[in-house]
Amino acid sequence: MNEHDVHTDPGALKDLTEATRQTHFEVSEDGSPAGYKASRTLRLRVELARQIRRRRTQLVLGFLVLLPFILVVSFELGQSNPNRRSGGFVDLATASGINFVVLTLFVSGSFLLPMIVALFFGDTIASEASWSSLKYLLAAPVPRHRLLRQKAISSGILSVFALALLPAVALAVGVSWYGAGEMVSPTGEAAPFGDGVIGVALAVCYISINLFWVAGLALFLSVSTDAPLGAVGGTVLVSIVSQILDQITALEDLRNYLPTHYAMAWADLLSTDIDWSEMTKGACSALIYGGVFTLLAARRFVRKDITS
């Protein structure tokens, strides 16, 4: 195909003129054509279709499916001590399918999961800006608050899907390799398989809530820059810095105000009598950070001059 094949047929022009002459839209009170409703713009189905057809979405989800297999293979390769019943998450990983899921969440909790959320939220607006398609969406017009909301919701759906996909695959892999035995918690408690599954499901819910701060920050950076890498990388960087500070015991109680401080609080769910206090604090911290960043993102996006 070359440029010479690209041309407008005179017939096309005639068709257009004809169609234009015959088409006259009713106009609603707000000045829009009758077919237009702000509440119908950029529906979730449309936005999800836009995102799911992207290679990066497919790669991320594919990797999440692959990760449990990588872990299983590494355990198989390096296993000298099968079916251990004591030790930390890693030592316990092969005790049962559920313990394997817990390990998967544990190893991905500090970096991989925040990064995925940062990717879905940080990339969503910044990539549209980098493609220059953002201005056409806004001029369509998709009202700015709605564009932000729809994009945030669809990023949220993708993130939650990713967060649920990983343990789901890990559960399938874990059960087929290590069986549906008792879950052993690091505090030495044992729980039946069914309770373990519920615990993991609740853990996914908690992680989703706890990563709200990542979502908010990524969204804020996403509306602040036209470079998707800046938004995603910036968010991941903040998360890493927060985790580093969390390691500095000299900061004592100040660490409670770090957004990542309660990231692992879901481990409390692996007990028979669940202590909700840490998770409540974690949810509170995430909601406050996430809420502030989301409001800042909305404020900036609504007032911003779109120049990309």
Add this chain to the structure above:
Amino acid sequence: MSRLPRLRGRWSLPVVIVVLALAAGAVFWSRSGGDPAPVPTRDAVIDVPAGPDSTESVQIDTTLYLPQQTPAPAVLLPHGFGGSKNSVKTQAEELARRGFVVLAYSARGFGRSTGQIALNSLDYEVRDAQKLLDWLATRPEVQTDGPGDPRVGVTGASYGGALSLLLAGVDQRVDTLVPVITYNDLSQALLPNSAALDQTDGATPSPNAFSADGVFKKSWAGIFFSAGLTSIDASGPTGEAVEAGQTEAVNAPATPAPGSGQGRQPTPALGACGRFTPEVCAAYTEVATTGKASPRTLDLLRRSSPVQVADKITKPTMLVQGEQDTLFGLDQADATAQQISKAGGKVKVVWYSGGHDGGSPGTQLRGQISDWLWFHLTGKGTDPGTGFEYAVQGAFRSSGAPSLRTVVAPSYPGLNGGSPTERRDVPLSSREQLIVNPAGGNPAAVSSLPGLGGALSRSSSISSRLSLDLPGQAAVFTSDPLTSQLLVTGSSSVRLKVANAPGQKATDAVLFVKLYDVGTDGVRTLPGSAVAPVRVALRPDGSPTEVTVTLPGAVRPVESEHKLAVVVSTTDQAFANAEQPAAYQVSVASGLSVPVVAGVNVTEGVPVAALWGIGISLAVLVLAGVIAFFRRRLAHDEDPSLASVPLVIEGLTKSYPGGLIAVKDLSFRVEHGQVLGLLGPNGAGKTTTLRMLMGLIHPTEGHIRVFGHKVLPGAPVLARIGSFVEGSGFLPHLSGAANLKLYWAATGRPLDEAHLEEALEIAGLGDAVHRRVKTYSQGMRQRLAIAQAMLGLPDLLVLDEPTNGLDPPQIHQMREVLRRYAAAGRTVLVSSHLLAEVEQTCTHVVVMHKGKLVAAGEVADIAAGGGEATFRVDKPEDAVKVLQSLDGVHEVHVSDGAVHAAMNGVPRSAALSALVTAGIAVDQAGPRKRLEDAFLELVGGE
């Protein structure tokens, strides 16, 4: 600076939230910093009688810690063995901050106090403490229950804990007590025998047979005794125990209390007995040298033991005992609890993760102790109850500290006629085994390293795996793998049969029985590092003696598929082993009986602040959404008189911080059916204007109306505009057709309004329309973008430099498309920097330069100068006068040597003849070519 008024003007919720969050952070920061205020203290030396019948006196060195508010209830705080009043300074200050008057003192024979150590004798140390209560009653700072009766609680660890029990047993003035890691019977602590002939299991979780004729616990006894010799607190735990919820190990040993060695006397002068009374010294010497205790020694030890008086304690008692304690095990607290409970006292039992091998109570437990004292001395606060708490140590270590959880049962089982402890039977292999005692009891098995202090003894993971049994000296009885987890809570018991091996004639056997948790990989763990020493009398006829052995109290979750193993050994490093060589036949008479206490995990209270935080942040988010909704509603602005005018721009200005003005006071109108060209060189502000028209950029001043509706970001009227501004914007990973379809889907309008086919035909991309956009050339993208702008056949089509990147035939077609589109009843706005482009495409033109409007009107008019004429003459000044004198002609002026005038209907020929008549030579006369002039001037000027 220019942002400040904006912030003030548009009061914004997020800003307020951030400010509040920062303020809250600052408050917490300032609160967390800084040391708490020092606690005022008063030192005093109090004289007490040296003995029951003595007229001499002993001086007790005391420190009184005062709370902020007095009078207040008092707490007597005796110290551990080898310590002094300074070793309890931290706890004393904590209690004083809590609101107690705290009396810390050095017991006789310790620190700067004079006198000799009588081992908490009822005749000496306990009377001293009673004198201190008398003294407390006289202090104005101390609340009293009556004359001479202070409101007082007693708490202390180890030696101090025993004193609290003894004092409460003899003195009714003690209102409550919290003995920590202490003994019930010192003779059984130092000379234990856990074997009983009868079969009783005991109703409590951690009973002990406490049989006579025990085995000497030589290593601990030695450490204990030498602590009295040197006044160095070697017997006490050296650090704090790990607590639940703690993520880092508090491994740093407690800093030695200042001056803890001050009271040390020159050792040589004291002789071999140090500061002990001669009786104590003699008793120790006897036991240490013979390994056995005479009745006199046992009597002396009992006289120093709470077992004497604990059955008279009726006051609320919280017993704190350590799970890592080979000196005073859980059985000691169990015995005390039974005694006090029988006497009618309220008892709460707490087993924490520390002990003499594992560390002193941590912050949380100390807080719990002060809560107990506070409730029982003031009646305020929540009732700590009489439950039973125990710590369960898991294996997970995120940064060195074992994970812990605390389990709470409603009460200590077996007390006061309560239901007895649930016991599970675990069958053991019962094969008879022969074990040998080596001569001299050496080499010996290793179970614990008492008094080692430091990291080793506190790290239960190391010390519990350190245990070593010597082959030939140990019989092993193993259970089958467990099918589910078993949480051992207290003393298991096992019934053993012991007999002399054939040919052996020993009268008794000293054996050490221990319970191992055996992992699937064979790793054995000895919970609490503790062993149960037994002395079994053997029958001369060689028939076996059956004894029930109560194993050491422990808390241990034994996982499913693990096994339990009972090991019977003839030697142990920490005890005085049998000297004579011997051989025994050992077998199991019945299985293991394992205590289990069901409870629930302690969970922290509901963090109310966090719940409020969640509620408030959700409310703020909802509120922000509602406010934004109403603001948008109010922003709608319509001028009905302009409903049929596609575009009106009035006073439009866009300035940026830093003084750059992109558009200044721009006003023009576009009427229905026009093809309007927005002409200007690069940087004239054309694109900025178009972006403002699309609602992408906020105007600094002025406004834009499209069909009467004011353009705001996302205004619904924008749906009547089709736009292409400054390059295409497509998703590169999708095809051209998919891009247009998704774009239209994003507008939410019905597909049949899109006229997608017609638009795609206009783009004329052929098969390329199904290729990914990232493979397109610049021109193809341009055509696709214009097609996208035409989707839905908008009433106003706005195109920014539409012919850029197109080749001449395509440009020609594009002009045709725009003209025909306008002719079909739509309006088109095209921007361009090319004059020819505008002249050939547009009906009307607006010329911009440096953000300002230069000229506006019909292309033909502007090209024709709008009726203005230009005359090139030899005498311009005269010409001006002549032209001004003509009726209707105005705006006459001279520029570039030519005279320009607005003719206002006056024919140019009339003006020409007037000039000629006035004798002015006219070189040239014609319409003023303003568009070109202006434009060339602009382009040339760039």
